[in-house]
Amino acid sequence: MKLVDSLTREKRVLIVEDREVQRVALQIALENRGFSVYGAGTVATARATAQELRENLDVVVLDMRLEDPEDPEVTGADLGIEILSTPARWYPEFLIHSAFSEHFYYNLALRLGAAAYLSKVERSTELIHHIRALSLRSGLNPERLNLSGTFQRIAETSTSSLGAVISFCEEVLGPELHSCLGTPWALFVSNSEGTWCCAGQWSEPQK
Numbered sequence: 718m719k720l721v722d723s724l725t726r727e728k729r730v731l732i733v734e735d736r737e738v739q740r741v742a743l744q745i746a747l748e749n750r751g752f753s754v755y756g757a758g759t760v761a762t763a764r765a766t767a768q769e770l771r772e773n774l775d776v777v778v779l780d781m782r783l784e785d786p787e788d789p790e791v792t793g794a795d796l797g798i799e800i801l802s803t804p805a806r807w808y809p810e811f812l813i814h815s816a817f818s819e820h821f822y823y824n825l826a827l828r829l830g831a832a833a834y835l836s837k838v839e840r841s842t843e844l845i846h847h848i849r850a851l852s853l854r855s856g857l858n859p860e861r862l863n864l865s866g867t868f869q870r871i872a873e874t875s876t877s878s879l880g881a882v883i884s885f886c887e888e889v890l891g892p893e894l895h896s897c898l899g900t901p902w903a904l905f906v907s908n909s910e911g912t913w914c915c916a917g918q919w920s921e922p923q924k
Contacts, residue, residue: 727753728852728896729773733763733793734780734814739837743778746845751896752852760788760796767800774809775855776848779831781815781822794825801829807858810851814844853897857889882906883915891916 730752734740737758744754755770757763760783767774777800779793797811813826816837826834832854833847859865867889875881886904894902894917903917 727751728775728856729753729755729770730848730852731755731757731763731766731770731774731777731809733757733778733783733796735759735783735785736780743841743844746841747848750845750849752848759783760785760791763796764799767796768803771803772805772807775852776810776812778812778814778844778848781813781825782817792822792825794822794829794831797829797831807860810855812844812847812851849897853893856893856897879906879908883913886915 728751730747732740732743732747732754734743734756735758740756740758744756747754755766757766767777777797779797781793783791783793785791793813793815801808811829811831813822813829813831813834814837815822815834818836823834832851835844835847867885871881871884871888875884883906886906890904894904903914906913906915
């Protein structure tokens with residue numbers, strides 16, 4: 718995947734949730750914020766979707782206790798571990814969203830290496846904030862972006878350290894923030910000579 722492709726594509730989120738109302742509500746909320754979202758209500762659907770998308774997934778949201786009569790023993794964390802066991806160049810970020818807080822489930826989440834374990838009693842905005850942050854972290858994976866080559870090119874074409882920082886913000890950080898935040902934002906660079914808006918949208922406040 719070319720650098721420009723990875724920066725301009727929508728962030729992809731897989732929601733594994735057996736309760737359709739919760740799954741669809743989160744899916745709509747994320748799609749309204751510019752994410753490309755895939756839902757799975759069963760273990761089989763989750764496996765098939767993860768296999769189809771493979772290295773194009775940014776975040777996987779996992780319900781811990783899945784009431785799937787076809788696979789009653791499989792938890793959301795088990796599915797995440799299965800995804801990690803499949804050879805790939807990079808993997809998505811994992812987030813557990815569960816109504817249960819037993820130590821057994823926490824231990825499974827630790828085995829998975831989940832970035833967060835959120836309770837379903839939390840507001841949906843908290844879940845969306847975490848998904849945004851994790852999609853940004855996934856997007857800025859150095860291996861995924863081939864940043865070594867980007868760093869070298871910016872270093873060779875920049876005439877100053879400030880110019881190099883601004884170029885990196887414009888080419889890498891700016892597009893990633895734009896695809897993840899979904900709200901007005903601006904990225905500033907400052908040194909002893911002044912402050913510059915190097916990415917995002919910014920207008921001087923009216924007097």
